[in-house]
Amino acid sequence: MSAEDKIKATAEKVAGKAKETVGKVINDDKLVAEGKAEQAKGNVRDAAEDVKDAFKK
Numbered sequence: 001m002s003a004e005d006k007i008k009a010t011a012e013k014v015a016g017k018a019k020e021t022v023g024k025v026i027n028d029d030k031l032v033a034e035g036k037a038e039q040a041k042g043n044v045r046d047a048a049e050d051v052k053d054a055f056k057k
Contacts (some may be wrong), residue, residue, distance in 0.1 A: 005049050011042075013043065016037070016039035016041070017039060018035070019032075019035030020036055
């Protein structure tokens, strides 16, 4: 996994968690859902990069 891709995936997960937390605090279900979606996107990016790395070896 390239460092840039790892940073992007982590940033998506962190931003998603922040959105989810803020959404819970202000009782905004839409924001909670957006946050969870961003986290999932970051997890998918991580998984895709792991697969790429596995095939490089």
